[in-house]
Amino acid sequence: MTIVQLQELALGCLRRLAVLMVSVVLALVSLLPIEKGGWIVAAAPMVALSILVFWMLVRPEDVPAGSMFLSGLIFDAFAGGPLGLWALSFLVACVVTRLQRDDILMMPRLVVLLVYGAVAGFAALTAWGTATLYVRGFVDPTPLIAGSIVSAGVFLAVSLLFGSRATTPGRSLGHG
């Protein structure tokens, strides 16, 4: 193995780790004992999801399904809730994004945002449905809805900041 190959391997590992670090940092932020009225808590996993989905669109090789699973699991473990809840939701988002990826890349930015809204909606619905089944009772979905809206804003910001630079072979996100 040449030095160049080793460098590429190390960079690839770092990029994958960076994806996980996003979740770790956001999960830690959601745990900080600040008077936040609950919105940061609700938004943190969805914000992480928005960043992961964006990354999955522009660099799918850096966000494998295993990373999505681990990211969700990090939120579950840090929150002390049922393990697998956010992991499952992130995986659902992963499936939906992968299915739509080729079409999304050709769309204008506004439509991409709408598609992200749908992806976030699927993930939030999965989380809410799983939580409802888990406790066998009604769980208030308002924090999730608020979190999804916040995450859509973050997705737009991230795509505006990095969308033009982060390119896939021959294409860029939001420049259809």
Place this chain on the structure above:
Amino acid sequence: MYPGKRRSKSRGSSADRLWLAGLVVASLALLVLSRGDAVISRFIINNASDMTAPLLQGLSEPIGQMRSAVSNAGSYAFMVEEVARLRRENDRLRALQGKVEEMGDRVRRYEELLNSTKPVPTNFVTARVIGDTGSPFVRTALIGAGRSTGIAKDQPVVSSRGLVGRTISAGRTAARVLLLTDLNSRVPVRVQPDGYRAVLAGNNSDRPTLEFLPLGARLQAGDRIVTSGHGGLFPPGLPVGTIESGPDGRLQVALAAVAQYLDYVQVLEPAPVGSPDEPELSPDGAPISEAPVDARPQETAGAETAAPRPDNARATATPSGNAAGGSGQRPRAQQSRRPRAALNAAPQEPEPEPAPAQAGTGALRSMVPVAPEDRGFGR
């Protein structure tokens, strides 16, 4: 998309799909395991808490200082008003102090006359709240003390104002507390002064609800809610909150210890096993230190001098069955057949603001509390 790699991509996609399906199955398996409180789920959560504890502990200190600085700044702005308010409160409390001391003496004399057992002093561990709830579906808090200081699962947690919740998992250096507001929190309580029994049920909002109130229970704003001690998890008499009139006129529960303002909490030694309804038995099976059967519950007996309540402030509860932990209403004669120790246990006075992260007055005894029925998260 990737010219020349179509064939390998399709092979990879198939493997990817399989891998994805495996991960989905793993997620579902983890959910099932969490529901069953499996060792692996506890292991993962406890280790995650332990790993984050040092970082959160470091961060929570400046955040706490910032919070108190903001709070102090607000206080300075209204200092004149605050001093006047505190003076009024001081006068009111001084007037009450004499009454309380007199009543305390009277209770002591009654206890001596009845030869009742004294409430056992409770040991505790004081810990800082280092982490807030981390999910929209759970209401928990992370505290900076764990198994190394004797904390175990299912121990009551109180703040200087009242009951906060109970521990649901304990790592080596951190433990997680299920707050009263969590959807899975169920605490057997008593509404004072009438002594109605109920179960305080969390609903993931700041206002938990009272369930399993007896038929015809009449509550009014200002009624105090304390733990009843049923189920054996929480000692009786811990202040929980008060009944308040909501903006729409409906009665609701205002918790004494608001989760958002938690700084330090005390983890109490587990309450002794057994319900207050179960009389203590001597070795030959006969009840000991049992009071004469009284037609009235103990709590209502002291309320006879209270002023009559206005009818317009009353709310009638709906009928319901027995709650987890035997919290449903029982016949009155049966209610009075309780050990005096439980009935006479004075509500635990709020402790003064504790010193940071100190150990309690002694090592926590290892006891097996009776866990309440609990529906899910964080078991």
